[in-house]
Amino acid sequence: MLKTFENREGWIWYDGKFIEWNNAKSHIISQGLHYASAVFEGERAYNGTIFKSVEHTQRFFKSAETVGIKIPYSQEEINQAKEELIKKMNYKDCYVRPFAWRGSNLMGLSTTHSNIHVSIAVWDDWTTYYKLEDMKDGLSLITSPWKRPPPDSIPFEAKASGPYLICTLSKSFAEENGYNEALMLDYRGLIAEATSSNIFLIKEKEIHTPIPDCFLNGITRQTVIEMVKNQGYNLIERYIKPEELKNFDEVFLTGTAAEITPVKSIDSYKFLTGDKSTTFQFMKDYRDLVTKS
Numbered sequence: 001m002l003k004t005f006e007n008r009e010g011w012i013w014y015d016g017k018f019i020e021w022n023n024a025k026s027h028i029i030s031q032g033l034h035y036a037s038a039v040f041e042g043e044r045a046y047n048g049t050i051f052k053s054v055e056h057t058q059r060f061f062k063s064a065e066t067v068g069i070k071i072p073y074s075q076e077e078i079n080q081a082k083e084e085l086i087k088k089m090n091y092k093d094c095y096v097r098p099f100a101w102r103g104s105n106l107m108g109l110s111t112t113h114s115n116i117h118v119s120i121a122v123w124d125d126w127t128t129y130y131k132l133e134d135m136k137d138g139l140s141l142i143t144s145p146w147k148r149p150p151p152d153s154i155p156f157e158a159k160a161s162g163p164y165l166i167c168t169l170s171k172s173f174a175e176e177n178g179y180n181e182a183l184m185l186d187y188r189g190l191i192a193e194a195t196s197s198n199i200f201l202i203k204e205k206e207i208h209t210p211i212p213d214c215f216l217n218g219i220t221r222q223t224v225i226e227m228v229k230n231q232g233y234n235l236i237e238r239y240i241k242p243e244e245l246k247n248f249d250e251v252f253l254t255g256t257a258a259e260i261t262p263v264k265s266i267d268s269y270k271f272l273t274g275d276k277s278t279t280f281q282f283m284k285d286y287r288d289l290v291t292k293s
């Protein structure tokens with residue numbers, strides 16, 4: 001049986017202290033809960049070390065600043081807390097979730113005097129984000145009716161809770177229709193990303209990926225771009241129309257949770273049909289990279 005997240009043993013770093021997992025509670029009246037006034041990070045530790053921990057913390061603080069949340073700790077304190085928590089939980093490989101939110105002292109949308117809370121939780125359940133059999137065969141995607149909004153509608157570079165409603169709706173749409181994931185287009189109708197990952201498309205030695213001008217430029221995305229360029233691939237960032245999907249041999253998703261995940265289909269377009277397995281090679285290369293650094 002799957003462990004629930006509300007009831008498990010262990011520790012959570014909560015406002016500067018380690019407290020027991022089951023005591024990490026917050027009042028139901030909370031601006032974070034009611035208005036999604038919150039930001040978070042998603043990170044992975046391999047062999048006890050968080051991959052790009054400093055970069056994730058920098059993004060955490062940038063996200064907070066973007067939505068006007070002032071984190072009452074230094075970046076060094078957060079980095080140290082993450083490390084100590086992983087040790088305290090006795091984990092080697094785990095997912096790391098820093099979270100900052102506006103608390104319960106006020107209701108309404110005025111945030112000038114809101115209390116800010118910060119927590120960090122870690123868990124080892126997400127060995128792979130998707131089921132192993134789906135990772136082997138590749139995911140099936142359906143195009144979501146929900147679109148990534150224009151950059152002047154919501155701050156897209158912040159990993160803020162609010163915009164995740166678009167991802168939740170898209171993911172539910174995919175699952176209700178029997179698919180593993182959703183492809184989200186942007187407000188222009190161009191290919192954007194999946195619900196918690198960026199997208200890459202392969203055609204022989206060329207790898208294409210959309211320009212992140214209205215969605216998160218993932219840390220994994222940036223890592224993979226550098227990795228494939230170092231391997232001599234021609235990496236092309238450009239605007240990609242959905243009807244161009246017919247031109248590609250392979251498609252994969254990248255994200256901290258998803259790592260590199262192959263895609264077998266998007267709507268009626270099929271990939272990985274021949275014996276081409278560049279994606280599977282990249283999955284191995286990425287693993288080597290994150291476990292060695």
Ligand SMILES: Cc1ncc(COP(=O)(O)O)c(C=O)c1O
Pocket residue numbers: 042167193194195196197198216217218219220221254255256257
């Ligand atoms: C919507 C969305 N896009 C992209 C990503 C990939 O980002 P990263 O590689 O930094 O985890 C994530 C995961 O955080 C995400 O939630």
